Amino acid sequence: MVENKSDSETDSGRGWxxxxxxxxxxxSECLVQIGDNSDRAAFTRFFRHFAPLIKAFALAGSSLSAxxxxxxxxxxxLKVWQKAGGFNPEKxxxxxxxxxxxxxxxxxxxxxxxxFDTPLAADDLxxxxxxxxxxxxxxxxxxxxxxxDLMGQLPPDQAQILAKVYMEGKSHSEAAAELDLPLxxxxxxVRLAIQKLQVQMDRQ
Amino acid sequence: xxxxHPSNDCLMEHAAGSLPVAQAACVSAHxxxxxxxxxxxxxxxxxxxxxxxxxxxxxxxxxxLDTVLARLEDPVPLTYTGQTAAAELPSLLQRLINGDFSQxxxxxxxxxxSISYLSTGDTNYEFALxxxxxxxxxxxxTHGGGEMTLVLEGGFSDGRDSYHPGDFIYRDAEDTHAPVxxxxxxxxxxxxxxxxxxxxxxxxxxxxxxxxxHAG
Numbered sequence: 001m002v003e004n005k006s007d008s009e010t011d012s013g014r015g016w017x018x019x020x021x022x023x024x025x026x027x028s029e030c031l032v033q034i035g036d037n038s039d040r041a042a043f044t045r046f047f048r049h050f051a052p053l054i055k056a057f058a059l060a061g062s063s064l065s066a067x068x069x070x071x072x073x074x075x076x077x078l079k080v081w082q083k084a085g086g087f088n089p090e091k092x093x094x095x096x097x098x099x100x101x102x103x104x105x106x107x108x109x110x111x112x113x114x115x116f117d118t119p120l121a122a123d124d125l126x127x128x129x130x131x132x133x134x135x136x137x138x139x140x141x142x143x144x145x146x147x148x149d150l151m152g153q154l155p156p157d158q159a160q161i162l163a164k165v166y167m168e169g170k171s172h173s174e175a176a177a178e179l180d181l182p183l184x185x186x187x188x189x190v191r192l193a194i195q196k197l198q199v200q201m202d203r204q
Numbered sequence: 205x206x207x208x209h210p211s212n213d214c215l216m217e218h219a220a221g222s223l224p225v226a227q228a229a230c231v232s233a234h235x236x237x238x239x240x241x242x243x244x245x246x247x248x249x250x251x252x253x254x255x256x257x258x259x260x261x262x263x264x265x266x267x268x269l270d271t272v273l274a275r276l277e278d279p280v281p282l283t284y285t286g287q288t289a290a291a292e293l294p295s296l297l298q299r300l301i302n303g304d305f306s307q308x309x310x311x312x313x314x315x316x317x318s319i320s321y322l323s324t325g326d327t328n329y330e331f332a333l334x335x336x337x338x339x340x341x342x343x344x345x346t347h348g349g350g351e352m353t354l355v356l357e358g359g360f361s362d363g364r365d366s367y368h369p370g371d372f373i374y375r376d377a378e379d380t381h382a383p384v385x386x387x388x389x390x391x392x393x394x395x396x397x398x399x400x401x402x403x404x405x406x407x408x409x410x411x412x413x414x415x416x417x418h419a420g
Contacts, residue, residue: 040273047269052261059262070268077272082280092246096253103221103252111225118225118325124296125228127235129246140243144250151254166220166252167259172213187213194212199247201212 027094028087035084047077054102061168068109075105091129091137093144100126106169147197158193161186206238206370210352214374215241219248226329230352230372230396233294237370293356297394300324300331305357305392308333314408316340316385321418330397330419336360336385343408344382348399351375358391360384380404 027049033042051073058069079101087097104122111118129140154162164175176186194201210218210231217223218231235242293304300322301308310318316337324331336342338358352374359368360383367373375381377399385391400415 040276043276044269044273047272051264051268053256053259055262055264056259057256060259069262070264073264073268074272074275078275078278081276093250093253095257096246096250099253099256100249102256107221116325119300120225120229120296120324122221124299125225125232127232127242127245129242136239136243140246143247147247147250148254148257151251151258162251163255165216165222166255169220169222171217171222190216191212194216194251197251199244199251201215201244 025094028089031080031084031087031094031097032089034081035087043081046080050080050098051077054098057102057167058106060163061170063168064106064109068113072102072105072109075109076102079105090141092141093148095148096144103169143198143200147199150197154193154196158189158196161189162193165190206234206240206368206372208365208367208371208373209238209241210234210372211374212244215244216248219245219252224326224329226324226326226331226396227352229296229300229324229331230354230394233297233354233394234370234372236294238372297356301333305333305335310335313411314343317342323420325420327419328398330395330400330417332395332397332418334391334393334395336383336391336393338385338389338391339387341382341384343403344380344405345403345408346380347375347377347397347402349377350398351379352394352396354394356392356394358389359386360391360393361386 027046030042030046033039034046054073054076055069058064058072059066064072076098080098083101087094104126107122110116129137151159161175161179164170164178165172168175170178172186172190173183175181176183179186209215214223214231218228221228223231235245293301298304308320310320312318317340318335320333320335322331322333333356334342336358352372353367354373355367355369355371357369359366361367362381362383366386382405397417400417402412402415403409
């Protein structure tokens with residue numbers, strides 16, 4: 001595949017060499033302990049770190065009340081406890097994993113509050129990488145580690161747009177309206193940000 | 205291997221959770237066919253995780269932690285098993301259909317086109333399966349809005365290219381097209397529309413007043 005080739009060239013050029021896909025970061029280990037041993041102490045540590053971030057996520061775009069934000073924190077953290085056994089540190093970082101849970105819970109909560117009745121829960125629309133070749137998993141994993149490293153280097157205007165889209169759940173045109181920018185400017189900032197993060201995408 | 209994919213913007217809005225449910229379902233169904241887009245989706249979710257890590261934390265009360273700890277052993281409502289890639293038919297569609305294509309009620313529109321409407325609860329979008337008889341043509345038409353199409357069975361051609369199971373096509377309001385099903389088998393597509401289709405040819409224009417958006 002073309003993008004494999006170009007990406008591995010970038011990898012070698014920058015001296016990326018991760019021997020295995022296994023993560024050793026604190027929060028991934030913490031999740032594994034929760035999953036393997038139903039470890040309440042590990043869960044408490046995880047809660048103290050992530051609950052304030054989930055609350056910030058709930059309140060981003062000031063779309064939920066403080067009471068609903070707390071309810072969301074509760075739902076997300078209970079899901080963390082229930083699903084930690086399925087967390088695979090070789091496939092995803094802890095932050096990616098919990099982001100996906102928080103995003104889905106927030107979408108479902110919005111729909112509930114708007115009395116929007118649908119047979120599809122946000123979880124149903126989430127497709128995970130499953131049964132992929134180990135090489136693909138490793139490769140995707142390395143790309144993901146790189147994204148997290150590069151995030152800190154984004155120019156503020158690009159980081160701001162990404163935060164609007166992801167943390168506030170705004171569409172590109174809603175973000176454009178709120179920031180009083182032409183839609184084209186929003187789209188090109190998003191595109192530049194995604195390029196800088198080296199997300200593997202089609203060139204369009 | 206699928207050749208036609210959602211745009212980068214569309215994949216990103218999907219990963220950020222901002223697509224309307226009907227469109228999100230169509231993109232998800234494509235992901236279950238397409239490994240390349242699954243990888244992109246996975247990395248785009250990583251972007252979300254990295255942004256989450258950088259938010260300014262908002263304090264959470266100890267009482268909330270206690271409440272959660274007290275509820276850890278609550279019975280889990282229904283264990284969610286997750287979507288896995290590439291079954292015969294994407295499982296979210298199997299669920300909306302409640303089985304397979306033979307269980308559907310098809311509404312005949314023209315000699316070679318039948319439509320079966322499914323419900324996603326989204327009142328702004330029509331979410332429907334189109335069945336075009338092998339070798340049959342959908343009369344030339346346009347839409348008042350955008351149209352997402354995902355091929356599920358068989359294939360069709362629109363003069364520009366041909367499309368096969370898993371291929372995802374987006375057409376906007378300006379686009380006029382007259383898809384023709386490939387020979388050999390009926391073509392079944394998922395179509396998500398935000399405005400009803402309008403036939404443009406004189407022969408079929410009389411049908412337009414009867415075309416309305418079957419959203420919901």
